Amino acid sequence: MGYFCPALSKAVKTMKKGEKVLLTVKPQYGFGEQGRPASEVEAAVPPNSTLHIDLELVSWKTITLIGDDKRILKKVLKEGEGYERPNDGAVVRVRLIGKLDDGTVFTKKGHEGDEPFEFKTDEEQVIEGLDTTVLTMKKGEVASARIPPEHAFGSTETKLDIAMVPPNSTVFYEVDLVSFEKEKESWDLKSNAENIEAAAKKKDEGNAWFKMGKYAKASKRYEKAAKYIEYDSSFSEDEKKQSKAVKISIKLNNAACKLKLKDYKEAEKLCAKVLELESTNVKALYRRAQAYTELVDLELAELDIKKALEIDPDNREVKVAYKALKDKLREYNKRDAKFYGNMFAKWRKTENAAGKQNAQPMAIDSTA
Template sequence: MDEDFDFNTAGAMDEEMGIPDGDASFLKLGEEKEIGKEGLKKKLLKEGEGWDTPDNGDEVEVHYTGTLLDGTKFDSSRDRADTFKFTLGQGKVIKGWDLGIKTMKKHENALFTIPPELAYGASGSPPTIPPNATLQFDVELLSWSSVKDICKDGGIFKKVITAGEKWENPKDPDEVTVIYEARLDDGTLVSKSEGVEFTVRDGYFCPALSKAVTTMKKGEKVLLTVKPEYGFGAKGREAFGSESSIPPNAALLIDLELISWKTVSEVTDDKKVLKKILKEGEGYERPNEGTVAKVKLTGKLHDGTIFLKKGHDDKDLFEFKIDEEQVIDGLDRAVITMKKGEVALVTIAPEYAFGSSESVQDLAVVPPNSTVIYEVELVSFVKDKESWDMNTPEKIEAAGKKKDEGNVLFKAGKCVRASKRYEKLSNDKSNKKNFIGSQAAKFVDYDTNFTEEEKKQSKVLKVACNLNNAACKLKLKDYKEAEKLCTKVLEIESANVKALYRRAQACIQQADLDLAEKDIKKALEIDPNNRDVKLEYKALKEKIKEYNKKDAKFYGNMFSKLSKLEQTESK
């Protein structure tokens, strides 16, 4: 536009940049449509490309020709062979432009008819635009650069210079490698790096870098406009080394490129087993419980001391079976999340490693309470056969084997691992849902292919597995789950004394004394001489007496207070 033509003036007339009603981005060629309810009209002259349209904050580049309704031309970028660039939705142009151009696709050409209220109003723009003039603009949207308000508070604007690859973004635990260059508004260089690695949640240089990288893709290059609150705030930063000082309350311009990142996942809910992927694996398949895994393994202490090195000769890979306590718990949990060919660095806290005891390994001693680090390559694995891959005799045999393994673990006091043998459990009860394999109860789920004899065997195994699992849950103080498991058994065998007894135990712990009493009485009707049930009934009666005393005291106090209140009111 001509320098003396005040195209921007009317942008300040209305600070509210509303989103137009309807969808003018789907006009047919030659069709005209009203945008919003303020009289703005758009006629499609040439269709654009793709589906995307610019948004508020984006930097758009256009060619245009502006005329009055009588055809008088008052301005044209085409005549000057000079495109016009501006930031959309910031009041830099008349409101009709802000509303209209955000409905356009790349290379689209449209004619906008803009009423005075969305243009220059009653004042006009002398001498070329009279008061209360309706204007027409023939606009072609050549391109735009996406500019996003990352924090939604105007603190960091991100302009994409080069688009990245794929769709993934780094997360807080991940380790990113970036190149950056930071300058003040006047162009003074204050910091730069040709390649620095940092953990996203820990950040680097200033808070804006960690905020920005979580919105970026691999290979993406951006320009960040950073307000002081996401830079160095009111204090600024003193000069050090080759880097200049940053004045108080200084805004920054940062060129940032995300080179790559290493995915770091929290294997356990308590974040005490962390896995950093050094090399991505193949496909989607992962091991399950019972998988035989072959790995290359190097174990180190935090100071770099190597205490274990196995499988680095390809002819002598280290082989172990997952969830058989052949390796430390943290390593078991990490390997089950890996893919074939994946290389990962696994950091394991003492609780999932060697605990408070000293451990003598192949190459060095691991001191008590040591956090250990393993570099693991999952070379290959053979999964334990899933239930859907088995015929019916195999399912029943597998269920019996899992039940027996569970019994051994339960007797050894390993209730969590025993429970896993009795049912299909998740290695991580968070939303990750990393299922680790079918266990005993799953193998004997109803199958239409079962013969009558196999159905009988299945029923016996299912009852045993659920009862044994209920015993595990009681030990683990998961009383609600114990109650559910006993109920499953009673749906199959309504007179099962063990199920009634264990459900009563679970109900007592949940203060459901009525159901507990009902279950115990029924169990005694079936087996009057059962010593365990008798003892539980005795304990239940004491519990009921205790509750009755508490209730009597509570209601006694309440009635006493009511009586005193009534006496006071009668006076």
């Protein structure tokens, strides 16, 4: 469009669907002093020409870059209904076609009389890029997505229902979101008991992902679990007791995830929240000490380890961690001693050199 007339791309941004306008375009916003040569289908535009253009905005397609790294290109082919979109854990039903760069169809689902393809989002039931795309769509929306290999099938050759996807392939999907059912949020549940049950269930999902080594996914489950029981002012005493136990477990497990993900500050915060609920929790002290160690706050790490051993002197994990911490403290003390020793030696050398330079020979009175 910019080649046809640079002013058009500016004009259409101000228009509504179905709007018709007459544009008068001055040379500096058209083709300027150079004009434009004739082509097979279009006449030449002389230099310094003012243009008069009848323009109608028939339709447009929204193109966006989505995903955390903005590497997935999504184009809306048909607008959907309302404002709701699927959330993590939603059950979605779609019609889709997957193609390679050369147009080869490798998968086709929900077409030619088949039932829509159903899957649960954020459960690795489909490639990450397809998951990401569907989470941005509305019911009834049709969209295309260009998905790079790192969000598709990666560096391995993959057999799909119609054709093989070669390694490192960028793939193209056309997706029609037929319907979806969102996973219930805490405010959707009717009773405190339901919220406590939902938190425990989501925690178990997190545990399953943790065992598979999927720490980021596990952490998301623990964070969702925590939201179900975040506000407990309306809970009975018995419900508060139940939710407290679940809260402690969720935060400890999430802290373990954050340690694995090297997010040590967040791990420290989660352990601190556990210790607010239960000041003698050995796991919280131990994991916070691990976080402090990685953050090179060794004195605080030692305080937590010592307190944990006071509470549970026979805890093998904590004893091993204390030995490792003492070794690290010795290493840092040696390093500090060497650093300050060298610094002091350099300072003394500089002082001595300055003293020699400033020293004056004793004056002799020639009249004596």
